[in-house]
């Protein structure tokens with residue numbers, strides 16, 4: 678009956694290091710993975726915070742899908 682979906686008690690403050698790491702990993706996943714979604718969990722090399730990285734397909738960007746050429 679353990680539910681691991683709650684985020685209580687988990688650190689969620691991401692520093693610039695986390696954002697940079699996340700962005701780098703997501704970019705890497707998008708360019709190297711062929712099947713999506715890809716869900717990974719990794720520790721930030723700087724602050725050791727666990728980052729949940731989820732990549733759904735290869736979106737042009739999260740949200741609006743405008744902008745070509």
Ligand SMILES: [Zn+2]
Nearest residue numbers: 694695721724
């Ligand atoms: Zn970090």
